[in-house]
Amino acid sequence: MNGRVFIGAVSLVTGALATASAEQPSEQVSTSRDETPVVRAAPDASLAAAPGGGFIFFPTGPQEGQQRWAVGGVWQVAPMFTANFRRGLGSGFTLDARATSIFVYNQLGAGATWAVPVGPFHLGLMAHVDAWFGVLGRAFSDSETSGFDSSGWGILTEPGAMAGLQLTNDSWITLVAELYLQPYQSQKLGSLVVTPGTPFYSGGRASLVVEYSVGKGAIYYGLSVYNTTQNFPIWFNVNYSTAKFLYLGLLGGYEF
DSSP: OHHHHHHHHHHHHHHHHHHHHHHHHHHHHHHHHHHHHHHHTSOOOOOOOOOTTOOSSSSSOOOBTOEEEEEEEEEESEEEEEEEEEEEEETTEEEEEEEEEOSSSEEEEEEEEEEEEETTEEEEEEEEEEEEEEEESTTTSOHHHHOOOEEEEEEEEEEEEEEEEEEETTEEEEEEEEEEEEEEEEEEETTEEEOOOOOSEEEEEEEEEEEEEETTEEEEEEEEEEEEETTSSOTTOOOOOSOEEEEEEEEEEEEO
């Protein structure tokens, strides 16, 4: 009798284990089927990528072989016309060219930038070499009759860094920091040429620029804080002190 009871108990336990093993895969399949729609229903919150043509100020510039032009203006002591060009070289590198003009002060230069994405940010380094030239006297009067004739020229080297962040699907913001190093400057006062011992470190600037994509182009606008010597970019100021002063500037334009 006891043997029959023992054999019956073993049969019941074996049957229960077999039933549990058979039901477990079906529950896992059911669970997986229930979770699949939840995963697929998750919204895609990623932002749209920057256009292939890139931007003038955002660290990550145009893609390799792509290019971008821009025209606009900047207020630095006085309003000046600006023009920019940027072309992608690949591997994060871009070639830059830029010009600034107000007749009494004209600046033209070229350089390169390199940028890399770091998390949500885009970080970059840049370096430019510019030549500047200005005239004073001819712009306001006849130097032959007034006896006032002055011109100046020099070289600028401008290393800097930048950090950018995409704000929305169609707007990007960039912080640019740049130094002004002036290894050479010369002035002509009538027939006298003067090469003053101007400070090598002429100051720097920090600019916060927003670029807003509009169709195939972009609008940019921003604010700058300058800290420069008193004769930069006012080259005709004969004060060659190393003292710096702070002032604000504005910039804006259109990229195409």
